[in-house]
Amino acid sequence: xxxxxxxxxxxxxxxxxxxxxxxxxxxxxxxxxxxxxxxxxxxxxxxxxxxxxxxxxxxxxxxxxxxxxxxxxx
Numbered sequence: 001x002x003x004x005x006x007x008x009x010x011x012x013x014x015x016x017x018x019x020x021x022x023x024x025x026x027x028x029x030x031x032x033x034x035x036x037x038x039x040x041x042x043x044x045x046x047x048x049x050x051x052x053x054x055x056x057x058x059x060x061x062x063x064x065x066x067x068x069x070x071x072x073x074x
Contacts, residue, residue: 003035004035005032005036006022006025006032006034006036007022008036009021009036009038009041010022021042024045025044025045027048028045028048
């Protein structure tokens with residue numbers, strides 16, 4: 001039997017919702033190893049968004065610190 005994928009997970013959803021979930025999951029660049037479990041796909045999407053937000057927050061804080069240092073010294 002073939003392994004289930006995200007396409008199996010979104011069966012029964014309205015087409016527009018299904019397309020958005022597939023796009024969001026594909027944007028994570030995660031491997032499709034969740035055996036058609038929609039809740040796991042959504043968890044991966046959320047986790048990826050949270051991790052990316054954290055990275056952006058750290059980078060923004062670092063940029064602000066660097067700007068302050070440069071302004072103080074020049």
